[in-house]
Amino acid sequence: MxxxxxxxxxxxxxxxxxxxxxxxxxxxxxxxxxxxxxxxxxxxxxxxxxxxxxxxxxxxxxxxxxxxxxxxxxGVRTIKLEASLVDESKWANRHSSSFDTAAFDRFKDEIAHAGGNIQPILVRPVASRYEVVFGHRRFKACKLLGLPVLAMIAEMSDEELFTLMDRENRERADLSPFEQGEMWRKAIDEGLFSSARQLASHVGVSNVHVTQCMSVARLPSFVLELFANPTEIQVRWAKAINDQLQADPELLTDRSAKIKALGKNFSSSKIFEMLVRDDKGSTKLHSSPLKHEGKVVGKISRGADGEVSVSIKPGFLSVAAFSNLEKLLADLIGK
Structure with missing residues (x-):
């Protein structure tokens, strides 16, 4: 914009x-x-x-x-501010993962090459400091580069700041339900709005949309921490997880603890499957046969809890081959 x-x-x-x-x-x-x-x-x-x-x-x-x-x-009248005097807004909703991408690195390089941000950010004065209204990516890049940030300054209330930020954020193509829901959750939890319905009316979106996005942001912390990037959590996943939480909170807590104990970097979709799987069905997420000269001589399986097992029929793995398999598995563990 x-x-x-x-x-x-x-x-x-x-x-x-x-x-x-x-x-x-x-x-x-x-x-x-x-x-x-x-x-x-x-x-x-x-x-x-x-x-x-x-x-x-x-x-x-x-x-x-x-x-x-x-x-x-x-002809905007602007001023350069030391980045150390500027704070992110309390309504900021960009997840930290958005600043750890190749796209942001390229963006930061462009600002470094220009000697600072060409397009000013908007801030409001707060005591002797300033709070970002919009332009958080430009501010973050300047701060990381140790450059002053070009800014416009305007006094405004919390409600006006929130309104500007919300309109700006909803124009982002990469805005996730988690990020949008987190901003709206903070606004309600801190008393800026009394309910999701009042917030929806103020920002001009449906109450259903507000509720859906907030259902992602309001997932239990022990669930959110399992996802390396919560911005990948889909609205339908949040509904299934919340349904599981209502039906059997102890089961969801136990599953979350087991996934965390595995210490693996599972994909977001895999974590979702492990959280809401149906124990009445098969517990095997993946099973492949091991063949030798066209004949099945064993199998390798991965369970719903992440456990991997390999079984080979007698006579098909020599002592030397078994030793090599041990070394290979040892090298693969943790990768």
């Missing part, structure tokens, strides 16, 4: 709350004063005149803000 598009996004929010400041706007500008109706009792004609006057002031304020935002859209 371009700076101009982001400023247009901010314009929509600031128009709803014109008392907030735009980047580096003059605090003394009368157009930025709040136009909220005054409390008190008035006669009907007087109240109507007051309301009309306040409405006109509000419209004037919005027009003033739009004019300033239009100026900033084409």
């Amino acid at each position: 371009s700076v101009k598009d982001r400023m247009n996004m901010m314009k929509g929010i600031l128009a709803d709350n014109p008392s907030k400041k735009i980047p580096e706007a003059e605090a003394s500008d009368g157009a930025l004063m709040s136009t909220a109706p005054k409390k008190g009792t008035q006669t009907a004609p007087g109240g109507m005149l007051a309301f009309r006057s306040q409405l006109q002031q509000h419209e004037a304020t919005v027009k003033s803000l739009e004019a300033k935002l239009a100026q900033y859209a084409d």
Whole structure:
């Protein structure tokens, strides 16, 4: 999203709350004063005149803000900040794995080659520090490179910050249910919204979608820690795991402990299968025959709990061959 598009996004929010400041706007500008109706009792004609006057002031304020935002859209006033003075937002939802990819390395190299981020991030002042509103990848890259970060500064409330971040994040092509659900979970747990339904109404998505994404983020910690990358957890997996948790929490806890004890880097899909498998069916996830000259002489199997077994009929494995097999398996273990 371009700076101009982001400023247009901010314009929509600031128009709803014109008392907030735009980047580096003059605090003394009368157009930025709040136009909220005054409390008190008035006669009907007087109240109507007051309301009309306040409405006109509000419209004037919005027009003033739009004019300033239009100026900033084409020539944004920015400042370079030391990365050490900037903090990630408490609503940030990018998983740490997103910064450990070849794509992010290339992105970081581009910023290093340019000597810093060309497109500014947006921050809000918090005491003597700053909090990122959007541009977390650019901020992260600059911080890792030891470079100052180019930023726009705007004062805003928690609700406005959350709204901007949510709109920005939902434009990401790689946004996972876990990341989106984690952001929404934090907003509800910290009291920004009273319920998933209220949050859904505020951000303009269905309550079902909010509930589904949050079902991934709210999986038990002992389940989430099994996945090297929780962003790979699908919504339908979360439903099956939560169903298992409701039906037999002890069984799910036991299975999670066994998977963790194996110390293996299973794929996300394999972990899901091991968590919700049906014990009434076969416990073998994989079994292949071992053949010699076209005849089956044994088999190798992998159980649902990750246990591997090899069986070979008598007379087909010499002492020397058995010794070589031991060495081969020893070399493979842990890889």
